[in-house]
Amino acid sequence: MLELINVSFQVESEGKGKEIVRDVSLTVPDRKLIVITGPNGGGKSTLAKLIAGIEKPTGGSIRLDGEDITDRNVTERARLGISYAFQQPVRFKGIRVLDLIRIAAGKTLSVADACEYLSSVGLCARDYMDREVNASLSGGELKRIEIATVLARHARLSVFDEPEAGIDLWSFRNLIDVFRNMRETIEDSSILIISHQERILAIADEIIVIKDGRVEKQGRREDVYPFLDADSAEKLTCEGGIRAMGKGGEAE
Amino acid sequence: MTPLDEIQKRLLREVADLHEVPEGAYNIRSNSQSAGRRSTANIEIVSKQDVSGLEVRIRPGTKHESVHIPVVMTESGLKEVVYNDFFIGEDADVVIIAGCGIDNCGNQDSQHDGIHRFYLEKGAKVRYVEKHYGSGSGAGKRILNPGTEVYMKENSSMEMEMVQIKGVDDTERTTIAELDAGAKLVVRERLMTHGEQRAISTYSVNLNGTDSSADIVSRSVARDRSFQKFDAKIIGKAACSGHTECDSIIMDQGRILAVPGLEADHVDASLFHEAAIGKIAGEQLIKLMTLGLTEAEAEEQIINGFLR
Numbered sequence: 158m159l160e161l162i163n164v165s166f167q168v169e170s171e172g173k174g175k176e177i178v179r180d181v182s183l184t185v186p187d188r189k190l191i192v193i194t195g196p197n198g199g200g201k202s203t204l205a206k207l208i209a210g211i212e213k214p215t216g217g218s219i220r221l222d223g224e225d226i227t228d229r230n231v232t233e234r235a236r237l238g239i240s241y242a243f244q245q246p247v248r249f250k251g252i253r254v255l256d257l258i259r260i261a262a263g264k265t266l267s268v269a270d271a272c273e274y275l276s277s278v279g280l281c282a283r284d285y286m287d288r289e290v291n292a293s294l295s296g297g298e299l300k301r302i303e304i305a306t307v308l309a310r311h312a313r314l315s316v317f318d319e320p321e322a323g324i325d326l327w328s329f330r331n332l333i334d335v336f337r338n339m340r341e342t343i344e345d346s347s348i349l350i351i352s353h354q355e356r357i358l359a360i361a362d363e364i365i366v367i368k369d370g371r372v373e374k375q376g377r378r379e380d381v382y383p384f385l386d387a388d389s390a391e392k393l394t395c396e397g398g399i400r401a402m403g404k405g406g407e408a409e
Numbered sequence: 410m411t412p413l414d415e416i417q418k419r420l421l422r423e424v425a426d427l428h429e430v431p432e433g434a435y436n437i438r439s440n441s442q443s444a445g446r447r448s449t450a451n452i453e454i455v456s457k458q459d460v461s462g463l464e465v466r467i468r469p470g471t472k473h474e475s476v477h478i479p480v481v482m483t484e485s486g487l488k489e490v491v492y493n494d495f496f497i498g499e500d501a502d503v504v505i506i507a508g509c510g511i512d513n514c515g516n517q518d519s520q521h522d523g524i525h526r527f528y529l530e531k532g533a534k535v536r537y538v539e540k541h542y543g544s545g546s547g548a549g550k551r552i553l554n555p556g557t558e559v560y561m562k563e564n565s566s567m568e569m570e571m572v573q574i575k576g577v578d579d580t581e582r583t584t585i586a587e588l589d590a591g592a593k594l595v596v597r598e599r600l601m602t603h604g605e606q607r608a609i610s611t612y613s614v615n616l617n618g619t620d621s622s623a624d625i626v627s628r629s630v631a632r633d634r635s636f637q638k639f640d641a642k643i644i645g646k647a648a649c650s651g652h653t654e655c656d657s658i659i660m661d662q663g664r665i666l667a668v669p670g671l672e673a674d675h676v677d678a679s680l681f682h683e684a685a686i687g688k689i690a691g692e693q694l695i696k697l698m699t700l701g702l703t704e705a706e707a708e709e710q711i712i713n714g715f716l717r
Contacts, residue, residue: 209699231698240699247696250656251628251714260710261700289714306700 158222159185159208159239159314159347165216166203166370177203179370180217185314190340190348192361194385200370201351202244205318208349209241210234221314238313238346244322246303248291254302255286261309274305277338279331297328304335315339317350321357329354336360358382413437413444413481420481420510423542431506435477436463438491440484452476452503462492462524465505469498469530476505480523485515485549490522497565500532508540511551511577520552527558529565529592537569543576550578557584561592563618568595573608574716575601582610590618590647598627599716602635602663612641616649616678626654630712631663642670645678655684658715 166178178200185191193201206212208219210231218227221237229237249257258271272282278301288294290302300323307315320336321329333356339348340360350357358364364381366374374381413421417439425431434452437444441461448454451471455464465476478493495505513519529535543551559567573580586594594614602608614623623643631637643651655667669682689711697707 211695211699231695232701232703235699235701243692243696247690247692249693249711249714251717252710253714256710256714257700260697260702263701310700 158187159349160220161204161208161217162220163217164204164207164214164219166200166207166212167215177370178207178214181367181370181372182217183365183372183375185347185349187345187347188343189362190336190343190350190360191363191365192358193349193351193365193367194353194358195367195373199368201367202318204367205241205316205349205351208314208316209239211241235310240307240310240312240315242303242307242315242317242320244318244351246290246299248294248299250289250291252290253286254288254290257290257302257306258309261306263310266309271309274309275302277308278302278305278335279328280305297324300324300328301332304332308335308339311346313346315346315348317348317352319351319353321352321354333357333360358385413439414483416483416512417444417481420483420512420542420544421479423544424481424508424510424540425477425479425506431475431477433475433477434465438478438480440482440487441489449474451501454478457492457494460492461489462494465493465495467495467497467501467503469500471498471501471503474503476503478505478507480507480509480521482509482511482513482519482521485513485519485547486517488518488520490524492524492526494526495528495535497527497529497533497535499530500534501530502534504536504538506538508538508542509553509555510542511545511553513543513545513549513551514547515545516548518550518552520550520554522554522556524556525558527560527567529559529561529567531562531564533562533565535565535567537567539569539571541573541577541580543578545576551576552579553577554581555583557582559584559586559594561586561588561594561621563589564591565589566593566595569597571596571598573600575603577608578604578606580608580610582608584610584612584614586612586614586623588614588616588618588621588623588649590620592618592621594623594625596623596625598625598629600627600629600637601712601716602629602631602633602637604633604635606633606635607637608635609638610640611638612643612653614641614643614651616643616645616651617647618649619647620649621647622650624652626652626656628656628715629665630658630660630716631665632660634662634664636664636666638666638668640668640670641682642672643680644672644674645680646674648675648677649679651678651680653682655686657686658712659686659688 275282436446451468453466641653667684671680
């Protein structure tokens, strides 16, 4: 279980302090899939970075399974069981897909075992194992590999920052199945996804809306989702997910 | 012939991946003496008469054979210049593995200057691998100055892999190539320098014939206070294509100078140069740290991959 208790994050901007995250308290319980949504610039991605340890909160504390991890660095948090998928996957010259999956798994996986992770994100594994994780891969391919590295970690908490960003509609539809499958096979872990995508919102156990750095709403999907439609549908529509689907030609 | 001791055997493993006597033709040079030689039906190795070095003659049409010519030095203060000439017959297809390992525990400099000349006949194909390695805790420097000359007849091809990752204090590498029509030269250079090391690599490649091509790519890492210079010149004298690339990571107080040189003397010459020098991207470190590596482990993975 992950707990954020009165977490704030402030940056210096033009000589003034600017609050990106304001006094956020939330809980990600075990065996649940939580989706954080809300307008762009509202502090969602910063929140994910604060959880992964990439940014340090300027106030409040973060706990994982009751242990205070606020002062733990990225490596320590990873070793404690937090996994984080980047919104924009990082490229590496010379590091192969197989190397990255092995590093993620933390052991020398057989090629066959590594293949399983790639297959589960819809990549024809054998074609990719020896490819370098560099610019020769498309945005969709990189995104799937990024997600495969998170799967390979078997983490206590997996955080995905906008998995729909930067990939085409066709790839995205397949990714929904990956998350649905993760949700169905969830055991002693939990999943946190930052997303605007209504199909991801539709598989959430709970939805948290972050706006202007604050928690605006949170609750069970059944309680929050219809309200989002009535109140924030347009905002969401303008922010990529649903509009992208419309452009993709799919009748929703 | 002198038997090899453990240090010499270790150097051989580093520079030639040799654990035992190699298959095919070979000549092992140890402290300026021959420590073993074998010619085969198609590959003849003989000593030069006028200067120190070898002549390696490969018969036309020889396929899938290899030549190993490693050099190991363990005596401090040894300085040598060696001239090796390779004559590769028409349509032969061979692998040549050279390499030099120096272990210097003494206080005097050890130096090996290897001048390799390759004469490729029409349609000949060579894969050439050259690894440099230095070890030993003495104050004496380990110095390697390889000179490579490649003369390529029509439709011949040469792929050169040059690797120097560890322990060589000072290197000046000079490579010259002359390409006739349809000839193809590919160079992959990988270099890492530490401490106060200095490595200079200079290329001068003449694309003389129609449809000749050269592709020279250097990937390097400069650590501590080391210095590297990559100076690659391609001269296009016909309808040809040439590409040079210098891709480098700098760390600590390392310094790198990349000097591109392209000269087109023909309207259909097509030449490109790319160079990028920078430190390891912060996001690469963070990504690997989110997978559980420490910053130092992440750095090592990134460099190993980069120099693969």
